[in-house]
Amino acid sequence: MTDDVIDDRALVARAAGGSEAAFRSLYRAYARPVFWVAVGLLGDTADAEDVLQETFVVAWRKIPSLRLEGDSLLPWLATVCRLQAQNRLRARRRHGSHAQLDDAVPSVVDVEAQVVRAETVAAILAAVDRLSDLDREIFRLCAAEGYGYEAAAASLGVSHGTVRNRLSRIRSRMRATAMETETP
Numbered sequence: 001m002t003d004d005v006i007d008d009r010a011l012v013a014r015a016a017g018g019s020e021a022a023f024r025s026l027y028r029a030y031a032r033p034v035f036w037v038a039v040g041l042l043g044d045t046a047d048a049e050d051v052l053q054e055t056f057v058v059a060w061r062k063i064p065s066l067r068l069e070g071d072s073l074l075p076w077l078a079t080v081c082r083l084q085a086q087n088r089l090r091a092r093r094r095h096g097s098h099a100q101l102d103d104a105v106p107s108v109v110d111v112e113a114q115v116v117r118a119e120t121v122a123a124i125l126a127a128v129d130r131l132s133d134l135d136r137e138i139f140r141l142c143a144a145e146g147y148g149y150e151a152a153a154a155s156l157g158v159s160h161g162t163v164r165n166r167l168s169r170i171r172s173r174m175r176a177t178a179m180e181t182e183t184p
Helices: 003-016 020-042 045-065 074-094 111-129 133-144 149-156 160-182
Strands: none
Touching: 003 020, 003 045, 020 045, 020 074, 020 111, 045 074, 111 133, 111 160, 133 149, 133 160, 149 160
């Protein structure tokens, strides 16, 4: 067993006994992955934030009777999140919004894949933050806004070659960062 397993079991037991501190620790440990599960299911960050909160409200109510079957609380939380997301989609449909039908929510959530994607995005954003101001602007213009080399060069007051060479290096760094986070 790993320390994480012992910690989850101990925290769940303490939270089941009414420990708000233990429940806060569980929230801090799992809020981010649950949020990304919700985003993946709903495609909307505002709704995902609501579903995240609803998931942990349900968890707080049900944790006293929970019997942790696995090593981690995350699969159970992901299931609760999926059910809350289905409720949210039903409410959208009932209230006439142009939401997806309940069939759009998968019956199984690949939590690991969503957590890996979230970690990869976070690592790439951190790598972009570490770029120089010029490189960050080149990346923003070309990668995020779709500018061509000439248009980005004109906008930044640098040469076409500067944009092309720097963007090539930036893309190599971002690929390396993505590969580092996705490789076990």
